[in-house]
Amino acid sequence: MTTHDSRSLFAVCIDQAGCDDLSAGMLYRVLPDEAAGSEGFLRVIDDSGEDYLYPASRFVIVQVQPSDEPKLLAVAPASPG
Amino acid sequence: MDFELIGELSEIETIAVNLSIREKTDLKARYGGRRWRKLKGVGLIRLPSGNTRRAELHWYEAHGIGRRKLKIKRFLD
Numbered sequence: 001m002t003t004h005d006s007r008s009l010f011a012v013c014i015d016q017a018g019c020d021d022l023s024a025g026m027l028y029r030v031l032p033d034e035a036a037g038s039e040g041f042l043r044v045i046d047d048s049g050e051d052y053l054y055p056a057s058r059f060v061i062v063q064v065q066p067s068d069e070p071k072l073l074a075v076a077p078a079s080p081g
Numbered sequence: 082m083d084f085e086l087i088g089e090l091s092e093i094e095t096i097a098v099n100l101s102i103r104e105k106t107d108l109k110a111r112y113g114g115r116r117w118r119k120l121k122g123v124g125l126i127r128l129p130s131g132n133t134r135r136a137e138l139h140w141y142e143a144h145g146i147g148r149r150k151l152k153i154k155r156f157l158d
Contacts, residue, residue: 018082020111020150035156039128046152048104052139053153055083055129 090122114143
């Protein structure tokens with residue numbers, strides 16, 4: 001994964017096979033994790049509400065207008081742990 | 082699953098016994114069982130790339146059901 005600035009990242013799940021805490025077509029918040037990125041994984045706040053590592057191939061990164069980020073963050077809360 | 086656990090887990094700890102209503106309902110509906118707990122441990126995993134990494138893993142367990150929803154929390158090495 002490339003390095004991103006302080007802007008928030010979002011991704012849509014395109015492959016939930018075998019994952020009970022992902023839903024295809026749903027938007028997820030992505031948190032920075034360089035170690036995960038170097039292995040082709042993303043740190044995603046999944047349906048459990050916590051952040052875990054999933055292969056980046058299960059997602060498409062979504063570009064969001066800066067003005068829209070606060071609206072998405074309001075409905076995509078940070079992981080509790 | 083997106084990885085293969087190689088060998089046994091170590092440093093196993095229970096991190097939650099009082100799961101949220103949502104978690105309990107989901108686990109019972111999917112797998113049955115009672116008294117679900119959330120645990121964490123450390124294990125060696127093989128990734129789809131073929132690389133092996135030491136990782137902190139989280140999962141749920143209930144008596145007689147075994148490990149479910151084994152997920153990678155972070156790479157440790």
